[in-house]
Amino acid sequence: MKVLLVFAHPERRSLNGALRDAAVDELVSLGHEVRVSDLYADGWKAQVDRLDFPQLGAAERLQPSRASKQAYAADALTADVKAEHEKLRWADTLLLQFPLWWFTMPAILKGWVDRVYSYGFAYGVGEHNDTRWGDRYGEGVFAGKRAMLIVTTGGWQEHYSARGINGPIDDLLFPINHGILHYPGYDVLPPFVAYKVDRMDEAAFAATARALRERMRALATTPPIPYRKQNGGDYFIPSMELRPALGGRGAKGFALHVRE
Numbered sequence: 001m002k003v004l005l006v007f008a009h010p011e012r013r014s015l016n017g018a019l020r021d022a023a024v025d026e027l028v029s030l031g032h033e034v035r036v037s038d039l040y041a042d043g044w045k046a047q048v049d050r051l052d053f054p055q056l057g058a059a060e061r062l063q064p065s066r067a068s069k070q071a072y073a074a075d076a077l078t079a080d081v082k083a084e085h086e087k088l089r090w091a092d093t094l095l096l097q098f099p100l101w102w103f104t105m106p107a108i109l110k111g112w113v114d115r116v117y118s119y120g121f122a123y124g125v126g127e128h129n130d131t132r133w134g135d136r137y138g139e140g141v142f143a144g145k146r147a148m149l150i151v152t153t154g155g156w157q158e159h160y161s162a163r164g165i166n167g168p169i170d171d172l173l174f175p176i177n178h179g180i181l182h183y184p185g186y187d188v189l190p191p192f193v194a195y196k197v198d199r200m201d202e203a204a205f206a207a208t209a210r211a212l213r214e215r216m217r218a219l220a221t222t223p224p225i226p227y228r229k230q231n232g233g234d235y236f237i238p239s240m241e242l243r244p245a246l247g248g249r250g251a252k253g254f255a256l257h258v259r260e
Contacts, residue, residue: 001032001220004091008098008109010040015197015205016152020097022209023150026216035087039108045080046111052078069119077118084116088142093219094186096176097150099197103172113180122184133237136183138229143185146219149173150212151191154198169193174254178227187224226259 005024009016020036027034037044050056053067055076071077077085088094098105117123122142126135135143151173153160160169173191181188192215194200194208215222228234234246248260 001027001093002091003027003032003034003093003095003219004037004087005034005095005097006037006039006109006112008039008096008106008112012038012041015194015200016097016099018205019150019152019194019209019212022212023095023097023216026213027219030217035091037084037087037112039112042080044108044112045115046108048111048114052081052115054078065119065124069124072118072120081115081118084112085118085121088116092145094142094145094147094181095150096147096181098152100151100153100155100172103166105176117180117184128238131237132231133240135185136230137178138182138185138227139231140183140185145186146189146224147181147186148189148215148219149176149191149193152194152197155195157193157195160193160195171254177225178254178257182225182227188227189219189222189224228257228259 005020007016007020009020011017024034024036045051048064050062053062053071053076055071055074056062056067096105096109098109104110122140123136124134125140126132128134135141155166156164158164159166160172162168166172169191177188177191192212194212196204200208228242228246230240231237235242242256247256251260
């Protein structure tokens with residue numbers, strides 16, 4: 001297996017860094033090929049701006065999606081973005097590792113998505129008609145590949161439970177799992193989440209690292225989250241609304257988009 005781990009933590013000597021080492025060590029010991037994009041260490045440019053589109057004329061108004069489409073079609077994207085495209089094409093499995101900051105990923109990782117998910121590469125692909133709305137949500141350039149989040153948070157697991165004050169962790173991660181990973185075709189595995197990381201002693205860290213290593217051993221066999229495919233018949237096209245007969249009793253919100 002070829003695995004790309006995108007790492008988004010500013011301190012290499014952090015708990016996140018130690019978990020990264022455990023994951024990479026386990027994957028390598030199993031014979032997998034691993035590449036790491038360390039965004040902070042690489043000085044990744046997070047914001048989308050005119051510098052991303054060298055072909056854009058000085059007098060032209062910047063429309064990011066249009067500029068992205070034109071630059072991708074002309075092979076005129078910047079070298080750092082092209083390098084990440086090559087890694088994503090190479091990898092069978094994508095791991096995004098980050099601390100949960102203010103209920104989402106760090107800005108540098110969101111910036112990686114904003115710049116790397118180019119129009120024509122990760123979105124804006126496939127035919128749009130009365131029965132099909134492009135290649136997305138289960139289809140697309142990453143169809144047949146796997147992806148998983150490795151997330152740390154200082155909060156308790158109970159805080160992120162169904163009745164927890166922070167909201168269910170699956171709901172908080174839904175925009176990433178469904179909107180960033182499933183959208184361009186990945187089979188998305190249940191996330192690995194480590195809780196109470198600011199209070200973790202050596203014994204708790206050892207148990208967490210062991211659990212992460214177990215997840216690495218099961219990357220190829222873990223059943224993915226059963227998200228519905230957009231063009232599989234569950235949704236009306238072009239309104240993209242789920243058909244009324246679908247969805248479990250009492251299901252609403254994000255849960256509607258997971259097959260019961």
